[in-house]
Amino acid sequence: MVGGGQLARMTHQAAIALGQSLRVLSAGPDESAALVAADVRIGAHDDLAALRDLADGATVVTFDHEHVPTEHLAALEAAGTRVAPGPRALVHAQDKLVLRRALAAAGEPQPAWAEVATAADVTRFAGEHGWPVVLKTPRGGYDGKGVFVVRDAGEAAGLLERHGTLLAEERVAMVRELSAQVARSPFGQVAVWPVVETVQRDGVCAEVVAPAPGLPDELATAAQELAVRIADSLGVVGMLAVELFQTADGVQVNELAMRPHNSGHWTIEGARTSQFEQHLRAVLDYPLGSTAMTASVVVMANVLGGAAAEPDWAGAPLDERMHHLMAHWPDVKVHWYGKTQRRGRKLGHVTALGDDLADVRARAGAAARYLADGVVDPAFAFETEH
Amino acid sequence: MVGGGQLARMTHQAAIALGQSLRVLSAGPDESAALVAADVRIGAHDDLAALRDLADGATVVTFDHEHVPTEHLAALEAAGTRVAPGPRALVHAQDKLVLRRALAAAGEPQPAWAEVATAADVTRFAGEHGWPVVLKTPRGGYDGKGVFVVRDAGEAAGLLERHGTLLAEERVAMVRELSAQVARSPFGQVAVWPVVETVQRDGVCAEVVAPAPGLPDELATAAQELAVRIADSLGVVGMLAVELFQTADGVQVNELAMRPHNSGHWTIEGARTSQFEQHLRAVLDYPLGSTAMTASVVVMANVLGGAAAEPDWAGAPLDERMHHLMAHWPDVKVHWYGKTQRRGRKLGHVTALGDDLADVRARAGAAARYLADGVVDPAFAFETEH
Structure with missing residues (x-):
């Protein structure tokens, strides 16, 4: 996998269960995935020699971001390396103009x-x-x-x-943002998860609610079918996230990601097959796994670096916040990426599961805020467990 | 963690989510955990120098087996290393005579x-x-x-x-074998999972059914209380599995394991907190996580090396068996340990979840047999999915 961030880190976790070990091309030894993977190559994603070294002996080359130059991918393919998704598909996640033209040609809804x-x-x-x-x-x-x-x-x-x-x-007059995720194998098998709502703050994903609350069935199905059509027509292999604007009339495509995506972190505990395992199954040409949800409501909240990431932070250190979080919310799942804390940086995420949307959402949000900055939500201040 | 087997491998997976990276002392570079962990030391578990190297800078030293000599653990402790479980507790899992004497002194039920x-x-x-x-x-x-x-x-x-x-x-006239797992933190917090039935074949665990079918509530509670009493009285820190014989009169203690245990692999998908995460929480002195089940029935079946492990095996190779398994049972979870195949060796396990005991058990058993040897259970031969 090209890229050593949290997506590679969590993909490595999934690879372990499948009897695989992810080889990671990481920009440095302290990147999220480089800290936990057995086979780490240090190098740049735009250095063809580093990419060739990564590909040497690997079953397939895949990505935790979209930034590898198309010509390098073409060079790898020319040398016989299997690249998934391939450069002709990936360019639609790399170049927004290319995407707009392709969607226009296909008559798909977009701004x-x-x-x-x-x-x-x-x-x-x-x-x-x-x-x-x-x-x-x-x-x-x-x-x-x-x-x-x-x-x-x-x-x-x-x-x-x-x-x-x-x-x-x-500027789209949108109701909210949604994400439809689909996995597609080289054989053309596809698997979709329930469409989720993504809540952005300052342009960064803060929260994902699965399934998207109150989304009419026909609109959910339309969004899933749209994602499958795009995956098929572009020949995507691996995970595809279709970021959508929900408007008064339906949905419009915002942009694509062809890799595990922040809008799918909830699937680690919330679906029978996580997006990370599914990405591996797809790029390795294994049959895809069940995407059934494991609970009726799943909420993922990102932990974004805030005040606690500042050098002069005088509150509880991370380890202490982690303790309190675990004591308060014994059933909230924590994923910490091992990164240096910095303001606005995605440092980790938490996932809550349950039956009651308001409760699950409140727990995930409060746990994430607490882990980020030790901010205690008054509603949870005196609770000892949930 | 001392030992590079599948327990260390799955503990490393759990460590990744907690923002940790497990350092593993492995007998060789091809052991299960050594293949996937970032920080691997090659050395023997009975070599004090290797143990000291492992402990250097580590928060705590823990184990994936019981074979580290007590005097070496005492030496580590004397040098200021935190060892969990400590040698005075661990000896009860190492020496069956010591265990029998301790249980007799405490008046606990045993053969x-x-x-x-x-x-x-x-x-x-x-x-x-x-x-x-x-x-x-x-x-x-x-x-x-x-x-x-x-x-x-x-x-x-x-x-x-x-x-x-x-x-x-x-020789105990037993109805069946059970396992009661408990985690205990240094602070003395304990967490128990539902008591499970363990099915042995040729002395090796073949299958674990959670919760133990038809176990009366009062007996389940008694077994959990027994496990908690043992963990408390021995001062266990980390996971404790109490292997039990169920008899006509109740339960008797067979033996103990003070580490993640085969009878708890079902918790990876089947409980809100897996035994591997819980072991880490306990030895790191974090509050323990919820042990609530995620489905009403969970069955784990071991994949034991059989005919397919022989050099002259002419059937479908592992990769092909893995493909067919995933196609037949898209919701069965596979855990493959990356080991060389050998007759009788624990090569991996599969987990099935659901509501119907017979169905879940049949799926787990058939999937495990298929993965081990390509043996198709007639009941599943023509099914395409579940």
């Missing part, structure tokens, strides 16, 4: 968009779809980076000068 | 027993309790090794000559 090179292009687009306009760098963005909401031509001009050609999108 | 040094001692014991007599080597036995059923003084004499002083036990 109004245009390729813009000048402020006049943006003004023309705004004339049709209104200000503000969302401008996105076609490549390299993640967690809200590379996404800009501009209110006038002047703001647009500054961004275009800095970034070159951009993707312009209408 | 009639005696320390025997001569054939006359055995004959005297048989005079009271009848032939056959079960003779056990006090130390070093596992998976049925070191256990002998003798029918007369002559057989006994031969064993005593070879092994020296032995433990004699009456």
Whole structure:
């Protein structure tokens, strides 16, 4: 797996059960996955020699992020390495303009968009779809980076000068964000999980609720079918997350990830087969596992670095917060990624399961906030267990 | 963790979620845990220098087997290393005579027993309790090794000559075997799982059914209380498995394991907190996690090396068997230990979950047999999924 982050870390966990050991190409020895995997190569994801070394003797090469240059993947394939997803599929998760064009050609629902090179292009687009306009760098963005909401031509001009050609999108009047995950094997077998709601804060995923509360069955099915159509038509092998805007009329595709995705962390405990195991099954061309949920409501909350990540933090240290979390919520599952704490960084996540949406959501949220910063939610301050 | 077997392998998986990385002392680089852990020291469990190297900088030293010499553990403790369970507790899992004496002193239920040094001692014991007599080597036995059923003084004499002083036990008229698992923290917090039935074949655990079918509540509670009393009185820190004989009158203690145990593999998917995570929580002095079951019936079946482990095996290779298993039983969970296949060796296990005992048991058993040897159970031959 190219990339040594938490996705590789959790994929390694899943690989262990399948009798496999994940080889990781990690930027450094202290990355999340490099800390726990047996076979770690230190190197850059854009260094062809490092990629060749990773591929040597491996069954298949896969990814924990989208940043490997297409030409390097083509070079690996030319040398006989199996790459999953392949570069022709992956480019749709790497380049938002390529994705928009492909979805337009296939007639799939998406926001109004245009390729813009000048402020006049943006003004023309705004004339049709209104200000503000969302401008996105076609490549390299993640967690809200590379996404800009501009209110006038002047703001647009500054961004275009800095970034070159951009993707312009209408600002969608959305109800909420959803994610539909599907796994697809080389053989073409697909497996879908229930569609989930993803809650973003400051452009970063904060919480995922499975299944998406109150989502009408026909819309859930439509979203799953959309994800399967995209996976099939692009020839995706492995996990595909289709990030969706839910609008008054249905759903529109926001963007794609072709790898395990933050919107699927809930599946570790919440589904019979986790997205990490399923990704491995798919890229190894094994039959896919059951995606049945193990509880009626599952909520995952990210632990994002906050005040406790600052050097002058005077509150309870992480180990003490971990103790208190475990004492308060003996059935909340913790996943800690072993990273250096830094503000806004995804440091870990917690998962709560149960039958009552409000209760499960409150527990997950309170546990994550407590682990991040020792902030005690008054509703839980005097509880000793749940 | 001292020992690089499958217990260390699965403990490492659990450690990853807690933000930890297990350091493993493994006899060789191809042991189950050595294949997947980031920090592997190659060395023998009875080499004090290797143990000191393992302990250097570690939070705590713990075990995946019982074979570390007591004096070495005492030496580690004397040097300031935290050892869990400590040598004074662990000796009760290492030495069956020590255990029998301690249980007798505490008045806990166990088979009639005696320390025997001569054939006359055995004959005297048989005079009271009848032939056959079960003779056990006090130390070093596992998976049925070191256990002998003798029918007369002559057989006994031969064993005593070879092994020296032995433990004699009456052959218990048992209904079945049970296992009661408890975790205990240094602080004295305990957590118990439902009591399970363990099914042995040729002295090796073949199957574990959770909860033990038809076990009366009061007997289940008594077995859990017995396990907690033993853990408390011996000062166990970490996991304790109390292997029990169920008799017409109640339960009797067979032996103890102070580590994650084969009878608890079902907890990975079947309980909110697995025995592996719980062992880590306990030895790290974290609060213990919920032991609630995630399904009403959970069955674990071991995959034991059989015909397919022979060099001349002409059937489907492992990878093909794995494919078919996953296609037939998309909701059966596979755990493969990465070991060389050998007859009788524990190569992996499978876990099935559900509501119907007969169905869950049949699926787990058929999947395990299929994975071991490609033997298709007629009841499943034409099924495509469950």
